[in-house]
Amino acid sequence: MAEARPRPDKIRCDACPVMCFIADGKVGACDRYANQNGRIIRCDPLTVLDRRIASGGEVKPFLKADWDGKLAAGDDLFVTAVGSGTTYPDYKPAPFLVSRDVDGVDFVTVVTEAIFSYCGVKVKIDTDRHLGAEGATIRCRGEAVGLMITSEYGSQMMSLGGVDHLTGGSKPEGRVTCDALMRLCNRESVELAVDGGASVVVQAGQPPIVDGTKEERMRVGCGSATIGMFAAQWDGLVDEVVVVDDHITGVVSEHQAGKVLGWPDTGIKIKGRRSTPGRYFQVAEPGLGWGGTDIQDPLTILGDWNPKKGARPGMTLLMVSTTGEQFGFYILDDNLVPQSRPLPETLKPSVDLIEENCEPALCTVMFMGGAGGSLRSGVTRNPVRLTRSVQQRKTVVTCGGAEAYVWPGGGITIMADVTQMPDNAFGYVPTPAIVAPLEFTASRDEFRALGGHDASVRPVEDVLEHGGEYGADVRAVAPKPIKT
Numbered sequence: 001m002a003e004a005r006p007r008p009d010k011i012r013c014d015a016c017p018v019m020c021f022i023a024d025g026k027v028g029a030c031d032r033y034a035n036q037n038g039r040i041i042r043c044d045p046l047t048v049l050d051r052r053i054a055s056g057g058e059v060k061p062f063l064k065a066d067w068d069g070k071l072a073a074g075d076d077l078f079v080t081a082v083g084s085g086t087t088y089p090d091y092k093p094a095p096f097l098v099s100r101d102v103d104g105v106d107f108v109t110v111v112t113e114a115i116f117s118y119c120g121v122k123v124k125i126d127t128d129r130h131l132g133a134e135g136a137t138i139r140c141r142g143e144a145v146g147l148m149i150t151s152e153y154g155s156q157m158m159s160l161g162g163v164d165h166l167t168g169g170s171k172p173e174g175r176v177t178c179d180a181l182m183r184l185c186n187r188e189s190v191e192l193a194v195d196g197g198a199s200v201v202v203q204a205g206q207p208p209i210v211d212g213t214k215e216e217r218m219r220v221g222c223g224s225a226t227i228g229m230f231a232a233q234w235d236g237l238v239d240e241v242v243v244v245d246d247h248i249t250g251v252v253s254e255h256q257a258g259k260v261l262g263w264p265d266t267g268i269k270i271k272g273r274r275s276t277p278g279r280y281f282q283v284a285e286p287g288l289g290w291g292g293t294d295i296q297d298p299l300t301i302l303g304d305w306n307p308k309k310g311a312r313p314g315m316t317l318l319m320v321s322t323t324g325e326q327f328g329f330y331i332l333d334d335n336l337v338p339q340s341r342p343l344p345e346t347l348k349p350s351v352d353l354i355e356e357n358c359e360p361a362l363c364t365v366m367f368m369g370g371a372g373g374s375l376r377s378g379v380t381r382n383p384v385r386l387t388r389s390v391q392q393r394k395t396v397v398t399c400g401g402a403e404a405y406v407w408p409g410g411g412i413t414i415m416a417d418v419t420q421m422p423d424n425a426f427g428y429v430p431t432p433a434i435v436a437p438l439e440f441t442a443s444r445d446e447f448r449a450l451g452g453h454d455a456s457v458r459p460v461e462d463v464l465e466h467g468g469e470y471g472a473d474v475r476a477v478a479p480k481p482i483k484t
C-alpha cells in the first residue's frame with residue numbers, strides 16, 4: 001500500500017493573483033485568508049443583512065452551529081458579498097449565486113468580493129475653509145494619493161486613488177494609496193495634506209478636522225444667497241450688511257434683494273471684482289479665515305465710504321460670515337471710518353438664524369470603481385450581456401447591500417456611499433488593489449437570458465447551512481438606516 005504523502009507545510013491560496021503560500025495557522029498577505037488545518041478559509045464570516053433586526057425583530061446569529069434551520073421570507077434576508085471571498089481567475093462562477101423568493105418571483109443574487117485596480121473614492125468635505133487649489137496634489141504619509149477637484153456648493157471635493165496612483169507610480173505610492181482608500185472606505189480616519197494648502201483629517205460621516213480644528217458647520221449658502229435669504233430680517237435694523245465669502249461676497253444695499261425692499265444706498269466700497277450688483281468675487285485670498293477667505297479682520301475688504309453716494313456719520317454696518325460663526329458690528333465715525341461696537345440685541349436673532357440654517361459639516365466618502373472587467377465572468381459566460389442588463393436596469397448592482405449609482409455610458413462604473421455598508425466591508429490585496437463587496441441581482445429569467453452560471457445557483461437556505469468554498473460561518477447584521 002502506498003504511503004500517504006506528508007502534508008505540505010504551506011498551501012496555496014488562489015483567491016487573487018498574488019497566490020500566497022500560507023503555513024498552517026497563518027494568514028495570507030491580505031489578512032483575509034488563512035490556512036486552517038490544511039484548508040484555505042476566508043477569515044471573516046459571510047455577512048447577511050437581516051431586515052428583521054432593523055425593524056426590532058429577533059437578532060439571530062446565523063452561525064451554522066446556532067442556526068435552527070428556519071428561514072424568514074426571502075426578502076428579509078440579503079446575502080452580501082462581505083466575507084464571501086473572491087474568485088480568481090474570473091471565469092469561474094462567483095463564490096455565491098443565491099436564489100431567493102421575493103413576492104413570488106425567483107431572484108438570483110451573484111455575490112463576490114471584487115478586486116478593483118480601477119477604483120478610488122470621491123470625498124466631499126463640507127467646509128468653507130480653503131483646503132487647497134483645484135488640481136493640487138493630495139498626500140498621505142508623504143505619498144501622492146489624489147488631487148483637489150472642483151468645489152461644490154459649500155463643500156470642497158477630493159478625488160483619491162485611481163489606477164494611476166495604485167499602479168502607475170512607485171511601490172510606496174501604490175501601497176499608501178491602497179491603504180488610505182481601504183481605511184476611508186471602512187470609515188476610519190485618514191490624515192491628508194494638500195500641497196500648498198491645509199492638512200485635513202477625513203472620516204466618512206464625521207466632521208472634517210482642518211489644520212487641527214474640527215469644522216462645525218457647513219455654510220448656509222454663498223454670500224449672495226445669504227443676502228437673498230435674510231435681507232428682510234435686517235430691514236430697518238441696520239444700514240448695511242456685508243456677508244463675507246471667498247466666492248461671492250454679498251452687499252445688501254446693492255443686492256437685488258435689498259433693491260426690492262427699497263434699501264437706500266450707503267456709499268460702501270468693496271475691494272474685489274464686482275460681478276453683478278451687490279455680488280463681489282475675489283475680495284481676498286482663499287484661506288482659513290472669514291467665509292473661506294484669508295482675512296481675520298473683515299474691514300480689510302472695504303474701501304473708503306463715499307458721502308456723495310449716501311455715506312454719513314452714525315451709519316451702522318453688520319459684517320457676517322456665511323456660517324454666522326464670525327460677525328462684527330460697526331458705526332461710522334465723523335470721518336466715515338467704521339468703529340467696532342458690540343452687536344445690538346436686535347441683530348442677534350438674524351446672526352443666530354444664519355447659524356441655525358447651517359447643516360453640520362461632514363465628510364462624505366463615495367467608493368467609485370469599474371465593475372465592467374473580468375469579474376463579469378463570475379456572473380455570465382458572455383460578459384457584455386451583464387453590462388447591457390445593468391445599463392437597462394434589469395440587473396441591480398449593490399455594494400455590501402448598499403444601492404450603487406451606475407454611471408451612464410459604457411461599462412459598469414459604480415459609485416456607492418460607504419456609510420451605508422456593513423462594517424469592514426472593504427479589504428485589499430497587495431497587487432495593490434482594493435477588494436470591495438459587489439452583488440448583482442436579477443430575476444431568474446433575466447439571469448438565464450444573460451447567460452448566467454445557472455447550474456451554480458443555490459437556494460439561500462443552502463448558503464446559510466453549508467456556507468461556501470472558503471467557509472461556512474455567517475453573521476447577520478441590520479441594514480444601515482436609509483439616509484433621508
Ligand code: SF4
Nearest residue numbers: 013016019020028030
Ligand atoms: S493576497 Fe490574500 S487573496 Fe491573494 S493569494 Fe494571498 S491570501 Fe489569497
